[in-house]
Amino acid sequence: NTQAFGRSLDRGILERLDAGEVVVGDGGFLFCMEKRGYVKAGQWTPEVTVEHPEAVRQLHREFLRAGADVMQTFTFYASDSKLGNRGNTASDKIGCTEINQAACELAREVANEGDALVAGNISQTPSYMSGLGKEVVQKEFQQQIDIFVKNDVDFLIGELFFYVEEAEWAIEVMKATGKPVAMCMCVCTAGDMEEVPIDECAVRIAQAGADIIGVNCFWGPDVCLKAMAAIKEALEKAGLKRHLIVQPIGYKTPEFLDDSSNGEIKKGMSGLAEFPFALEPRVLTRFETQKYARDAYNMGIRYIGACCGMEPYHVRAIAEEAKERGKLPPASEKHGLWGYALRQHTYPWVRARARRSHWENLEPTSGRPFSTALRKIETQWADLSLSSKTMQQQKVQTTEEEVEQLAAKRSAVPI
Numbered sequence: 001n002t003q004a005f006g007r008s009l010d011r012g013i014l015e016r017l018d019a020g021e022v023v024v025g026d027g028g029f030l031f032c033m034e035k036r037g038y039v040k041a042g043q044w045t046p047e048v049t050v051e052h053p054e055a056v057r058q059l060h061r062e063f064l065r066a067g068a069d070v071m072q073t074f075t076f077y078a079s080d081s082k083l084g085n086r087g088n089t090a091s092d093k094i095g096c097t098e099i100n101q102a103a104c105e106l107a108r109e110v111a112n113e114g115d116a117l118v119a120g121n122i123s124q125t126p127s128y129m130s131g132l133g134k135e136v137v138q139k140e141f142q143q144q145i146d147i148f149v150k151n152d153v154d155f156l157i158g159e160l161f162f163y164v165e166e167a168e169w170a171i172e173v174m175k176a177t178g179k180p181v182a183m184c185m186c187v188c189t190a191g192d193m194e195e196v197p198i199d200e201c202a203v204r205i206a207q208a209g210a211d212i213i214g215v216n217c218f219w220g221p222d223v224c225l226k227a228m229a230a231i232k233e234a235l236e237k238a239g240l241k242r243h244l245i246v247q248p249i250g251y252k253t254p255e256f257l258d259d260s261s262n263g264e265i266k267k268g269m270s271g272l273a274e275f276p277f278a279l280e281p282r283v284l285t286r287f288e289t290q291k292y293a294r295d296a297y298n299m300g301i302r303y304i305g306a307c308c309g310m311e312p313y314h315v316r317a318i319a320e321e322a323k324e325r326g327k328l329p330p331a332s333e334k335h336g337l338w339g340y341a342l343r344q345h346t347y348p349w350v351r352a353r354a355r356r357s358h359w360e361n362l363e364p365t366s367g368r369p370f371s372t373a374l375r376k377i378e379t380q381w382a383d384l385s386l387s388s389k390t391m392q393q394q395k396v397q398t399t400e401e402e403v404e405q406l407a408a409k410r411s412a413v414p415i
């Protein structure tokens with residue numbers, strides 16, 4: 001097993017997945033960093049890799065300690081057009097190259113502290129949403145990917161692709177590097193935002209050359225695993241053997257299991273009135289996260305990760321559930337599976353909960369007597385196709401007047 005850059009080359013992502021190993025993904029970096037005051041919601045861009053590298057290093061370390069086998073470079077939304085979208089100054093003030101370079105160094109530094117791999121992360125672009133075309137969009141992907149290649153990341157991962165066409169364009173640029181390619185579309189069983197059915201999305205992504213295929217974000221485990229079942233079936237029917245990846249959000253979103261409302265469910269959590277600052281009542285418990293990991297494993301998914309809302313303790317739950325790995329993560333030193341650590345508690349009524357049956361059967365209360373369980377999904381933005389211009393972007397800041405116009409569109413819907 002030849003060594004290069006301090007890691008064993010025969011333990012790459014495909015070698016691990018081909019061997020049937022479970023690969024634990026990292027968690028929701030953007031949301032964690034926003035809650036910690038290092039990422040600004042709205043723009044959601046990762047200039048913190050240059051502004052406060054210590055914060056990024058620390059969070060990578062927390063995910064590594066929790067059992068993550070992959071350190072995704074914190075380069076999500078770090079395309080040039082996103083860093084300069086709607087008044088964001090990160091592109092002008094710091095720059096795409098510096099942000100992506102710093103992210104690669106931080107991810108590799110922490111990955112080398114364990115046996116983790118580094119994945120160069122790209123994502124959807126405002127340029128695509130504004131219909132600027134293949135050449136402009138691929139040039140932006142190339143700018144990030146050149147930096148990933150220069151830093152010799154172990155593989156590439158695309159995330160949050162709403163449109164299968166943009167995902168295909170991304171895969172074309174990713175494949176040219178010769179590195180393994182993972183593609184997570186942001187689709188559920190209602191299909192992509194141009195009405196391309198999910199089974200067609202899966203086949204097109206596979207045929208474009210992705211080695212690892214799945215979904216990330218926008219929906220909780222239940223909705224994402226329903227999408228993964230459709231993707232798995234489509235690939236099997238087409239005779240396309242690929243590895244499967246799933247990275248759901250850490251929030252419960254049962255409203256979206258009904259995919260009949262079509263356009264509405266495609267907005268996922270972003271379509272909820274609570275998004276992004278009041279989703280806390282929906283946060284998954286560590287035990288619900290364990291159940292998600294087991295359900296994913298039972299479906300044949302071996303790259304089991306996490307997205308927005310999933311903190312390091314959620315990733316630890318995934319790693320602890322994946323007993324097939326034959327090891328517990330370092331953070332389990334400070335955790336007792338199924339509450340066993342409570343045997344050391346000073347209060348007898350708490351020690352009474354140091355058993356699996358208590359936690360496995362608990363339906364947590366919300367503490368909010370006036371809250372309803374589910375949200376009626378807004379219906380104003382049903383057509384998300386490029387031709388509808390609904391997703392059109394701009395460099396200048398959204399004005400007060402524009403916000404009022406958007407709010408007027410939805411005022412008919414009870415908050």
Ligand SMILES: N[C@@H](CCSCCCCC(=O)O)C(=O)O
Nearest residue numbers: 027028029030031044076160217
């Ligand atoms: N790997 C990334 C995935 C982020 S998915 C972010 C969705 C943001 C939606 C929005 O723009 O509001 C991460 O961990 O942050």
Ligand SMILES: [Zn+2]
Nearest residue numbers: 217218307308
């Ligand atoms: Zn996410």
